[in-house]
Each structure stands twice: as C-alpha cells, then as structure tokens.
Amino acid sequence: MATEILMPALSPTMEEGTLAKWLVKEGDTVNSGDIMAEIETDKATMEFEAVDEGVIGKILIAEGTEGVKVNTPIAVLLEEGESADDIQLSAPAASEAPVAEAPSAPAAPAAAAAVPAAPAVDIEPDYPAGTEMVQQTVREALRDAMAEEMRADEDVFLMGEEVAEYQGAYKVSQGLLDEFGAKRVIDTPITEHGFAGIATGAAFGGLRPIVEFMTFNFAMQAIDHLINSAAKTLYMSGGQMGAPMVFRGANGAAARVGAQHSQDYAAWYMQVPGLKVAMPYSASDAKGLMKTAIRDNNPVIFLENEILYGRSFEVPKLDDYTVPFGKARIWREGTDVTIVSFGIGMQYALEAADKLAEEGISAEVIDLRTLRPMDTPAIIRSVMKTNRLVTVEEGWPQGSVGNYISSVVMQEAFDYLDAPVINCTGKDVPMPYAANLEKHALITTDEVIAAVKQVTYR
Amino acid sequence: MAARKSTKKPNVSADELKKYYREMLLIRRFEEKAGQLYGMGLIGGFCHLYIGQEAVVVGLEAAAKDGDKRITSYRDHGHMLACGMEAGGVMAELTGREGGLSKGKGGSMHMFSKEKHFYGGHGIVGAQVPLGAGLAFADKYKGTDNVTFTYFGDGAANQGQVYETYNMAQLWDLPVVFVIENNQYAMGTSVQRSTKSPALWKRGEAYGIAGEEVDGMNVLSVKEAGERAVAHCRAGKGPYILEVKTYRYRGHSMSDPAKYRTREEVQKMRDERDPIEQVRDMLLTGNHATDEDLKAIDKEIKAIVNDAAEFSKTSPEPALEELWTDIYA
Numbered sequence: 083m084a085t086e087i088l089m090p091a092l093s094p095t096m097e098e099g100t101l102a103k104w105l106v107k108e109g110d111t112v113n114s115g116d117i118m119a120e121i122e123t124d125k126a127t128m129e130f131e132a133v134d135e136g137v138i139g140k141i142l143i144a145e146g147t148e149g150v151k152v153n154t155p156i157a158v159l160l161e162e163g164e165s166a167d168d169i170q171l172s173a174p175a176a177s178e179a180p181v182a183e184a185p186s187a188p189a190a191p192a193a194a195a196a197v198p199a200a201p202a203v204d205i206e207p208d209y210p211a212g213t214e215m216v217q218q219t220v221r222e223a224l225r226d227a228m229a230e231e232m233r234a235d236e237d238v239f240l241m242g243e244e245v246a247e248y249q250g251a252y253k254v255s256q257g258l259l260d261e262f263g264a265k266r267v268i269d270t271p272i273t274e275h276g277f278a279g280i281a282t283g284a285a286f287g288g289l290r291p292i293v294e295f296m297t298f299n300f301a302m303q304a305i306d307h308l309i310n311s312a313a314k315t316l317y318m319s320g321g322q323m324g325a326p327m328v329f330r331g332a333n334g335a336a337a338r339v340g341a342q343h344s345q346d347y348a349a350w351y352m353q354v355p356g357l358k359v360a361m362p363y364s365a366s367d368a369k370g371l372m373k374t375a376i377r378d379n380n381p382v383i384f385l386e387n388e389i390l391y392g393r394s395f396e397v398p399k400l401d402d403y404t405v406p407f408g409k410a411r412i413w414r415e416g417t418d419v420t421i422v423s424f425g426i427g428m429q430y431a432l433e434a435a436d437k438l439a440e441e442g443i444s445a446e447v448i449d450l451r452t453l454r455p456m457d458t459p460a461i462i463r464s465v466m467k468t469n470r471l472v473t474v475e476e477g478w479p480q481g482s483v484g485n486y487i488s489s490v491v492m493q494e495a496f497d498y499l500d501a502p503v504i505n506c507t508g509k510d511v512p513m514p515y516a517a518n519l520e521k522h523a524l525i526t527t528d529e530v531i532a533a534v535k536q537v538t539y540r
Numbered sequence: 541m542a543a544r545k546s547t548k549k550p551n552v553s554a555d556e557l558k559k560y561y562r563e564m565l566l567i568r569r570f571e572e573k574a575g576q577l578y579g580m581g582l583i584g585g586f587c588h589l590y591i592g593q594e595a596v597v598v599g600l601e602a603a604a605k606d607g608d609k610r611i612t613s614y615r616d617h618g619h620m621l622a623c624g625m626e627a628g629g630v631m632a633e634l635t636g637r638e639g640g641l642s643k644g645k646g647g648s649m650h651m652f653s654k655e656k657h658f659y660g661g662h663g664i665v666g667a668q669v670p671l672g673a674g675l676a677f678a679d680k681y682k683g684t685d686n687v688t689f690t691y692f693g694d695g696a697a698n699q700g701q702v703y704e705t706y707n708m709a710q711l712w713d714l715p716v717v718f719v720i721e722n723n724q725y726a727m728g729t730s731v732q733r734s735t736k737s738p739a740l741w742k743r744g745e746a747y748g749i750a751g752e753e754v755d756g757m758n759v760l761s762v763k764e765a766g767e768r769a770v771a772h773c774r775a776g777k778g779p780y781i782l783e784v785k786t787y788r789y790r791g792h793s794m795s796d797p798a799k800y801r802t803r804e805e806v807q808k809m810r811d812e813r814d815p816i817e818q819v820r821d822m823l824l825t826g827n828h829a830t831d832e833d834l835k836a837i838d839k840e841i842k843a844i845v846n847d848a849a850e851f852s853k854t855s856p857e858p859a860l861e862e863l864w865t866d867i868y869a
Contacts, residue, residue, distance in 0.1 A: 090579025093795035094586075114572050115591070115789070115810070117803070126797035131790075133576040153580055239681070265681070271711070276670050276704025283674020286659050287609070289681060310664050311671060319652035319660070320643035321866035355867050379869035 084139060084164055086155040092121060092128040099123045100148045101156060108166070110138045112159070119145075119156070134159060139166040200466055201459030205412065208370060208398075208405050215396040223365035223397055224254050224330075224386065227372035228292060230402070232262055235290060238376055239266040241281055242294030242331075251296045252332060252391055278304030278329070282311045285325035285381075292376065295331035298347045298385065312381035313356030328375045330384035333361070334426060334476050335513055335524060337389065344513035346477035348425065351383040352453040352486070358407055359454040361385040363428035365395035367451050370405030378407070387426045408455035412464075416446035419534050420464040422487060423474035424450040427525065430506075431474045434530035443538060453483060458490045465491055469500040470537040474530055479507040501537035506530050552760055554828035560602065560759045561819045562837050564594035567618040568816060569845045570627055571790075574617065574634055577849060578794045583634045587648045590618035592789035595815035596721055597622035599762025600689055600782075603770050607684060611659040611672040612691035614649035615721075615788075619691065623656045627844055631852035639855030643862060666699030668692060669718070673709045673779075676716035687715040687773040695726025697740045706747040706779070715773035717766070718744070720783040721756070727792040728800040741783035751781030757813040787813070 089099065100122040106112055112132040119130045136159040143156040150156065160166065218226075232238045239262075244251045246259040246269040259267040270277040274295065281291040295301040301308065308329055316324030335344040351359045358380055362368040368386070375382040397403075413428070414435055423431040428449050435445040446464050450456060465471050471491055473484030484505030491503060509523045534540075571589040578587050590597075593615075601622045604610075612619045620630050625641065633640030634648050641651040650661045659675055662668040672690025679686045696702060697720050709716050720740050724731055731738050741751035750772060754765040762784060769780040787809045791798040798806075823829040 088580060090576075091581045092579065094584055096795075114569070123795075125795070126799070128791075128795075128797045129803075130579075131572075131575070133572045271704070271707060273704035273707065275701045276708055279667060279670025279701060280674040280677055280705065280708060283611075283659075283671035283676075284678045284681070285674070286671065287675040287678025289678045306664055306667060307670070311662070311667055315652070315660065316869055317866045318642055318646040318650035319866075320641070320645050321869075322642075322652050322654050323659070324869045326869070358868075 083161065085134060085136070085159045087118070087157040087159055089143070089150045089152050089154045089156050090121065090130055091152045092123050092130075093125060096123045096152060098149050098151045101143050101145055101150050102127055104141060104145045106138050108138050108141055112136065112138060132159075136160050139164070201462050203457070203460045203463045204409050208366070208411075209400060209403060214399040216399050217394050218365045218397040219392055219394050220362075220365045220368045220386070221252065221254050221391040223369035224372055225256055225258065227369045228255070228376070229258060229261065231373055231376040232258070232266060237288065238290045238292065239268065240292045240294060241268040241270055241277060243270055243272055243296050245269060245294050250294070252388060254386075254391065255294065274300050274303040275307070278307040279311065281327060282307050282325050285312070285327040286315070286323055290376065291327045293327065293329045295329065297343060297388070298331050298333040299343050299345055301329065301331070301347070308351075308357070308381065308383070309354055313354050316380070317356060324379065325381045326379040328372075328382045328384050330372075330375075331386060332388040332391070333385035334387050335520070338515060338517065338520060340515045341512035346475065346508065348385060348453055348475060349477050349481055349483050349486075351385075352456075352483060354454075356381065357454060358382045358452065359385065360407065360452045361425040362451055363390065363425055363449050365393070366397045366403070367405055367411065367449070369397055370403050371407070371451060373402070373404045374407055377404075385425060390426055405451065407452045408457055409451070410457035410460040411449045411451055412446065412460070413449055414445065414447040416444035416468065418444045418468055419470040419472060419538055420446045420448060420461065420468045421472050421474060421530065421534065422448045422450060422461055424453060424483070425476070427474040427476055430525055430527045430530050433527040434534065437527070437531055438534055441540075443534060443540065445534060458487070458494070461487060461491060462495050465495050466498045469498055471499070471503045472506060472530065472533045472537060473503065474506045474525060476508050476525055479505065479510050482507050501539065504533040504537055506533050554823070554826075556602070557819060557823055557828055558833070558837070560598050561816065561823060561834070562841065563598045563601075563622060564759065564816045564819065565837065565841050566627070566844065567594045567598070567621050569841050570621055570631070570848065571617060573845045573849050574631065575790070575794065577631075577635065577852065582853065583648070584636065585647060586614065587634065587794045588615040588792065589790045589794070590615055590788070592809070592815075593721060593723060593756070593786045594618060595759040595762050596719070596756045596784050596786050599759045600717075600719060600766040602759075602763040603766030604689065605686075607657065607686040608770075609657040609659060609672075609675045609679070609686065609688040610691070611668045611675060611688065612661070613665065613668055613693060613696065614661070614663045615693070616649065616651065616661045620651055620653070620658055623653075623658050625651070625653050625656050625658060627848035628851035631848040632855045635852040635855075636857065637852060637855035638858045639851060644858040645862065645866065666692060666696040666701050669696065669699070669702045670705045673705045673714050673716050676709070676714040676779075677712065680712070680714055685715075685774045687717055687770055689717050689719055691719045691721055693726060694720060694722040694724065694731050694740060695729070695734070697722075697743070698734060703743075703747075706744055706749055709779040710747045710749050713776060713778040715776075716779045717769045717773060718749075718751075718779060718781045720781065721786055722783055723786045723788040725788070725792070725800065727796070730800065739783070741781045744779075744781040749779050749781055750777075751783065754782050754784045756784035756786030757815045758818060759815055
C-alpha cells in the first residue's frame with residue numbers, strides 16, 4: 083500500500099516549517115536512513131530521512147514551500163509493484179497526537195479545607211510512661227541507633243570520610259569499625275560526588291546505605307545524586323526501584339568556622355518530593371528518628387548539628403526505640419503563643435519560653451523533628467489555641483522553613499490568627515568569622531523573645 | 541594494560557551471527573520508527589537515537605550472563621532492547637502512555653527494569669557512572685560474581701565524577717565494566733575539540749585500571765573485548781575500561797541538525813563501516829544465511845516494530861491519579 087510521507091516535527095516546539103530542498107525526485111528508490119529532504123525549522127535546517135524503503139511515487143509539496151504544517155503529506159512512497167497512478171490522496175492528516183485534556187490536575191491528596199476543624203493530631207508520647215531513662219549525648223544516641231540497625235540488618239552499611247579508622251570526624255561512628263568490620267564501615271576518599279553516587283547505586287542494587295557527610299556543606303558537591311538520582315528514581319521508574327538510604331551529617335553553623343562551613347540546608351532539602359528530611363534536637367529523637375530513617379524505604383536527609391553532638395538528654399532505655407516521621411513533639415504546653423522550631427533552633431525556642439514564663443507569657447513550644455513529612459496539623463491545632471505563631475530556625479530568611487509554615491497557617495487557620503506570623507531566622511548574610519559578628523548573624527534567644535512580645539502585643 | 545587487538549578469526553556460529561543481526565536490526569528499525577513518531581508529534585521533548593551504535597550493546601550483551609546489570613545515560617533505547625525489554629513498553633514510554641515501562645512518567649530518558657537488571661536511563665551526563673559502580677558494589681557486598689556494565693559517552697568521560705568513581709572502583713576492586721561509547725561527538729563538540737588526551741581508555745591507567753580500545757562498528761570485536769572485560773571483573777580483579785569507538789548517524793537529539801560534521805563523513809561511515817551491513821556481509825559471503833533468510837528476519841523485525849508503534853499509540857495516557865503515585869515507597 084502506498085504510504086504518505088508526512089511533514090515531520092523536528093523539535094519539541096515545531097508546528098510548521100519550510101520544505102527547503104528535496105534530495106530525491108519522483109521515481110527514485112529510497113531505503114530507510116536515506117536523506118530525502120532538508121527542512122527548515124525556526125531554529126535550524128534539518129535533514130529528513132526515509133523510514134521505509136520504497137519508490138517516491140509523487141512529491142506533493144514543492145521545495146521552497148514555506149509554512150508547511152507538521153503532519154501534512156509531503157510525498158507518497160510506493161511499495162514494490164505499485165504505480166503512481168494508484169495514489170489516492172487523503173485529506174490533510176490531522177495530528178495523531180493525543181489532544182491534551184483540560185488541565186484539571188487533581189488536587190494533592192492532602193488538600194486543605196478553608197477553615198478546618200481542629201486537626202487530628204497524634205500527641206501520644208513516644209514511649210510508655212514509667213520507662214527507665216538514661217543520660218546520653220546526641221553523639222552516642224546516633225551511634226547506638228546505627229549500631230542497633232546494623233545488627234538487625236546485614237544490608238545496612240556506613241560509608242563516608244573518616245567514619246572507620248578515625249572513628250568519625252565528630253566521633254559519631256566511634257566503635258562501629260570494631261564491631262562491624264571494614265566491609266560495613268567504609269572509609270572513602272574525599273570525593274563526595276562520587277561516593278554519594280556509588281552509595282545511591284548500591285541502594286538501587288538492594289543495599290541500605292548510610293552515607294555520612296562530614297558536614298552538609300560538602301554535600302553540595304554531591305547534591306545532584308541526592309536529588310536527581312536518589313529522590314527522583316522511584317517516580318521516574320513508575321515505582322519499580324528507589325533508594326532506601328540515609329544521608330546524614332552535621333548541618334548548620336558550628337562555631338567560628340566561617341561562611342563555607344556554616345550553612346543550614348533544612349529549607350533546601352525540605353523542598354524536594356521523594357526525599358524525607360529529619361532534623362532532631364534531642365538525643366532521644368536523634369536515636370528514634372535515626373532508626374526510623376534507616377528502616378525507611380526512601381532516601382532520608384538526616385540533618386545533625388555539631389554543637390548538639392555533645393549535649394546530653396534523657397533517652398528511654400528500650401530495646402527498640404523508634405520515633406515516627408511526621409509527628410511533632412510538644413516540649414512545653416502554653417496558651418499565649420506558639421513557637422515552632424526544629425534542630426538547634428529548639429535551644430533558642432526553649433530558652434525564650436523559660437524567660438517569657440517569668441514575664442507571665444505562656445508559650446507552647448513545638449519541635450517539628452521532621453520537616454518532610456511535616457506535622458502541620460500539630461501547628462494548626464496549637465495556633466487555634468494560642469492564636470499567635472513565631473517560627474525559629476538558623477537558616478536564611480528568604481525561602482525559609484518558617485515561610486512555608488506561615489503560608490500553611492495562613493491558608494488553613496487564617497481566622498484564628500490574632501497577629502501576623504513572625505519568622506525568626508539567621509540573618510541574610512554569609513556567616514562571618516569574627517566572634518561578635520557570628521553571634522549576631524545567628525538567631526538569638528532575645529530575638530525570639532522580642533518576636534513573641536510583638537505578636538502578643540506586649 | 542596495553543591495548544589489544546584481536547588478530548584471530550572470530551569463532552562464532554551462524555546462529556549467533558544471525559542473532560546479532562536480528563538484535564541490531566531491531567534497534568535500528570525501532571529507532572527509525574521512534575524518529576518517525578517524533579516527527580508526527582507522538583513523542584515529545586528529548587529523544588536521543590542510537591542508530592549507528594547498535595553493535596556496542598549487542599556485542600556486550602553477548603558477553604553478559606544472567607544477573608549482570610547495566611546502566612546508561614539518556615541514549616538508552618538500544619540498551620533496553622538489547623537486554624530484552626519489550627519494544628512495545630519502550631515505545632509506549634516514548635509516547636508517554638500507561639503501557640510504558642515507567643507508566644509514562646519517565647519518558648525516553650528514564651526507563652528501568654528490575655527483571656532485566658536495567659537500572660536506567662539517567663539524564664545528568666556522567667551521573668550513571670558512580671551509580672553503576674554502586675550497583676557493582678552491591679554485588680560484591682552480597683558475594684555474587686555478577687558484573688555491571690556502566691555505559692557513558694565521550695562527553696561524560698570528561699566529567700569529574702567519572703574519575704572519582706575510577707579511583708574508588710579500583711580501590712575497592714568493584715566488578716564494573718566501564719564502557720565508553722565514543723561516538724566522537726558530545727552533542728556538537730568533537731572529542732578533538734574537548735580534550736588533548738583523546739585516548740579515553742588510557743585515562744584509567746592513572747588509577748591502575750586495565751582497559752582497551754575496541755572497534756565498536758564490529759559486533760564480534762565488541763563481544764570479544766566484552767568477554768575479556770567480564771572475565772577480568774568476575775575474577776575479582778576490579779574494574780575494566782572499554783573505549784568502544786562508534787558513530788551515531790543521527791543528531792544528538794531529534795532537534796539537532798548536526799551541522800558540526802559533514803554529510804560525507806556520515807555517509808562514509810554508513811557505506812563502509814555500518815555494523816549491520818558488516819554482519820549481513822558475513823552471513824551472506826560465508827553462506828551462513830540466504831537472502832531469503834535475511835528477508836524473513838527483516839519482516840519479523842518490521843512486524844515487532846509496527847506492533848510496538850501501534851501499542852504506543854493505542855495505550856491510553858496515564859490516569860491523572862498517577863501524578864501522585866510512586867513519590868514515596
């Protein structure tokens with residue numbers, strides 16, 4: 083049967099073009115791959131190849147014709163034994179491309195109602211009342227969490243710079259090499275981009291890697307693999323394969339280490355669908371969240387803090403203590419204002435709440451613990467009670483975690499707000515080295531107190 | 541570590557030759573059809589065709605065994621067909637349909653198959669190289685003797701992460717075959733214009749990695765080199781580099797007019813070195829197959845490709861609910 087050769091689309095955006103030149107004439111035999119014509123798009127002149135073999139029966143569009151619409155028949159190809167006289171022309175072909183449906187994408191599953199009833203919030207404690215507690219540093223809690231999960235699952239391994247023989251640049255992996263050996267506790271060269279990619283590939287291959295970045299500042303060398311390789315593959319593969327793994331390490335400012343070693347990445351990673359993001363404050367949450375992170379079948383960004391590593395907290399003495407993702411912790415109940423924070427920001431939030439209590443202001447302090455998923459119902463529920471909200475974080479102000487919380491609260495609990503939400507953040511500057519400047523660049527307890535007084539009109 | 545060239549006559553059966561002919565032809569005809577569907581507006585966005593490079597994947601697949609893994613860049617249709625993924629599923633992914641291998645959510649550049657051990661389909665130049673080494677890491681960790689074929693182009697060969705990966709792959713003896721598909725052009729930039737060190741396989745020497753240059757237009761040369769590389773990896777000797785000299789006949793992607801090279805250069809390669817024609821000649825001159833035999837294969841391939849095209853047109857677009865699935869496991 084004679085086949086119509088159609089005007090091709092030669093770029094993602096081409097709708098019409100110029101048939102610049104025919105390189106074949108009627109009666110010529112063509113084979114697939116032979117160049118038949120030159121076609122000019124708005125961007126370039128392209129060669130147009132034959133896909134089938136046959137004889138050019140008729141040329142329908144003369145060379146030099148401009149504005150030839152895509153999918154218009156431009157020639158007819160004959161098979162063996164056919165003659166040009168047999169050709170019956172069809173009407174100009176309509177595009178076979180599917181007509182896009184009206185763009186009525188369904189709303190996200192968790193679409194918000196305009197003014198919600200009090201959201202259902204899980205405020206159950208993470209461990210039974212009466213559980214024995216032990217004092218532990220965040221550092222020890224993280225190590226214990228990794229060790230427990232490595233004992234439970236042979237496929238879990240730790241990889242990073244100085245994690246093995248040096249026992250961890252911040253001693254978080256102390257003792258792990260002795261217990262698990264060099265096969266599972268692996269020192270890498272200083273090549274974040276490469277080892278983050280290797281770990282992600284290992285996760286595709288069925289292992290459950292924990293990747294330590296000495297600090298998250300260095301993960302910027304590797305961020306392509308965290309986002310493009312680890313976070314997106316499950317979706318791109320239609321659910322066939324993903325990356326069950328943890329990227330962990332110190333995040334945010336330490337002390338006097340300057341601009342390139344002092345950035346808080348919470349807001350960056352929080353933005354990415356496919357990632358989960360945990361940022362604990364206390365040792366018990368560090369332990370419980372780390373165990374949950376290692377068991378999670380998705381890539382988890384686990385943001386630790388160098389200053390917090392040495393802090394001691396009470397940790398429940400349980401064989402298998404986990405903290406679920408997406409469940410905030412209410413550290414302190416209050417009635418006048420809600421202070422929401424996470425990670426080291428909690429230190430300022432709690433200090434401020436103590437001082438405010440002395441002045442008769444009752445602050446409710448919420449630790450988000452994970453930023454993705456984020457327990458916004460817990461925030462909404464609290465704001466419905468206090469009618470005032472202050473967010474506290476160390477990161478920069480523009481595009482901050484607090485900005486996102488503000489937008490959610492505005493959309494879901496606008497009528498409950500008695501004052502604009504204030505986002506307390508680090509200053510909009512690279513981190514300076516000088517001690518006095520650094521102190522001012524970070525969020526301070528006094529700033530949190532001032533913000534609370536502003537929203538409570540005191 | 542020196543480059544080796546095969547001198548002896550290839551030891552290959554007529555059936556094997558016919559198999560390679562068939563597999564290469566499938567890729568060629570599939571890609572031509574994809575180009576045609578792109579021209580009709582049925583395939584959108586980026587579409588990178590593999591025409592001209594068929595001998596590379598077909599030769600290396602001939603050296604692979606069950607459980608071996610493969611990973612590549614966005615020019616991935618040929619790799620998928622060569623490892624046995626369904627032509628209809630690939631084509632329907634190109635058209636963004638429900639029946640596509642990624643349910644229409646990946647597109648030309650992003651397809652995967654756990655069953656066939658094909659790990660994508662990656663769009664960031666060079667990113668698949670550490671990912672491939674990571675797959676090999678997993679095999680070594682689990683104690684299998686499988687290898688991972690990690691394909692990348694001459695363009696990616698200049699990426700920093702490739703060398704980070706070489707270093708760790710050799711340090712840890714990872715069973716990974718690094719396959720540099722040197723088709724001579726990184727989009728529009730020839731190898732000569734991007735490096736003064738054009739022997740890409742030799743760059744492994746700095747890390748102690750063995751390698752060789754391979755005639756990528758000759759499927760039997762590729763197979764033989766692949767067998768050497770695989771034997772090296774399976775023996776626990778660490779990675780191996782194959783720089784496979786090949787040529788893409790088409791532009792970098794569908795919208796590339798390929799003005800950076802002459803038409804004569806392309807035509808000369810097609811006339812003198814075409815990988816499919818070479819096997820066709822071997823089959824006919826060696827009396828391993830008749831013209832009729834080959835015509836029957838052509839016909840069979842045409843039917844497969846037409847069926848794939850038909851499926852890719854009739855499979856429905858994904859349900860809108862799919863927008864929200866597969867984000868988290």
